[in-house]
Amino acid sequence: MQRSVIRGLGYYVPDNVVTNDDLSKLMTTSDEWITERTGIKERRHRKNRCDAEETTAYLGFKAAEKAIKNAGLEAKDIDYIIFATLSPDYYFPGCGVLLQEMLGCNTIGALDIRNQCSGFVYAMSVADAFIKANVYKNILVVGQKYTLLD
Numbered sequence: 001m002q003r004s005v006i007r008g009l010g011y012y013v014p015d016n017v018v019t020n021d022d023l024s025k026l027m028t029t030s031d032e033w034i035t036e037r038t039g040i041k042e043r044r045h046r047k048n049r050c051d052a053e054e055t056t057a058y059l060g061f062k063a064a065e066k067a068i069k070n071a072g073l074e075a076k077d078i079d080y081i082i083f084a085t086l087s088p089d090y091y092f093p094g095c096g097v098l099l100q101e102m103l104g105c106n107t108i109g110a111l112d113i114r115n116q117c118s119g120f121v122y123a124m125s126v127a128d129a130f131i132k133a134n135v136y137k138n139i140l141v142v143g144q145k146y147t148l149l150d
Contacts, residue, residue, distance in 0.1 A: 001132055002131050002132055002134055002137075003131075003132075004127065004128040004131045004132065007070075007071035007072070007073070007138075008066075008067045008068060008069070008070030008071025008072070008073070009066075009067055009070055010062075010063045010064060010065065010066025010067030010068070010069070010070060011063050011066065012059055012060075012062035012063040012066065013044035013059075014044045014045060014046050014047070014054050014059070014146075015044070016044060016045050016046065016047045017042050017043075017044060018042060018043055018044070018045045019031070019041065019042045020034045020035060020040070020041060020042070045146070046146050054146070055089045055098075055146075056085050056087050056088060056089050056095050056144050056145065056146055057083075057089050057095040057098035057099050057102065057144075058102070059144050059146065060083060060085075060095060060099050060142040060144040061099055061102040061103065063142060063144065064099060064103065064140055064142055067140065067142075068103075068140065071138075073138060075103040075104055075105055076104075076105070077138050078103065078105050078108060078138050078139070078140045079108055079136040079137050079138050079139060080108055080109050080110070080111070080127075080130065080135075080136040080138075080139045080140070081096045081099055081100055081103075081105070081108065081109070081110040081111070081139070081140045081142070082096065082110075082111050082112075082113060082123040082126055082127055082139060082140070082141045082142070083095045083096035083099055083110065083111070083112050083113070083123075083142045083144070084112075084113045084114075084115070084119035084120045084122065084123040084141070084142065084143045084144075085112065085113075085114060085119065085143070085144050085145050086114060086115075086116045086117070086119060086145050087144075087145045087146050088112065088114065094110065094111075094112030095112055095142075095144070096110030096111055096112045096142075097110045097112075099140075099142065103140075111126070113126070119143065120141070120143035123141045123142075123143065124141055127139040127141050
């Protein structure tokens with residue numbers, strides 16, 4: 001039986017930094033309150049929902065490029081894509097198909113998993129099952145969501 005391993009990791013976040021002080025201008029909260037409960041001082045958000053560049057699929061693509069490189073692979077080595085998100089760009093086509101096109105992997109399968117916060121865990125589980133069953137060898141698993149403040 002084949003064994004699954006994580007061969008490469010990658011991440012990408014938008015440039016737009018939102019601090020706790022920024023949030024306190026939009027809602028009743030404070031930097032101290034958020035930091036005390038979460039330890040979080042800042043986060044990255046898309047600038048606006050109409051930003052054609054920073055789509056969920058694009059953010060996933062930028063992370064995927066790094067993961068593929070860190071794995072010592074090329075996009076053509078990917079056999080299958082599993083894209084976990086709770087914020088797809090469209091209901092159809094899914095982000096996995098959009099990522100497939102961005103990577104130039106048009107002949108492989110792509111699956112979207114929309115299982116909210118646990119989606120990435122499910123995506124890893126599905127990838128593991130495919131590898132153990134010798135269905136695919138190199139599966140790209142992407143977990144991506146975006147948040148907005150507008």
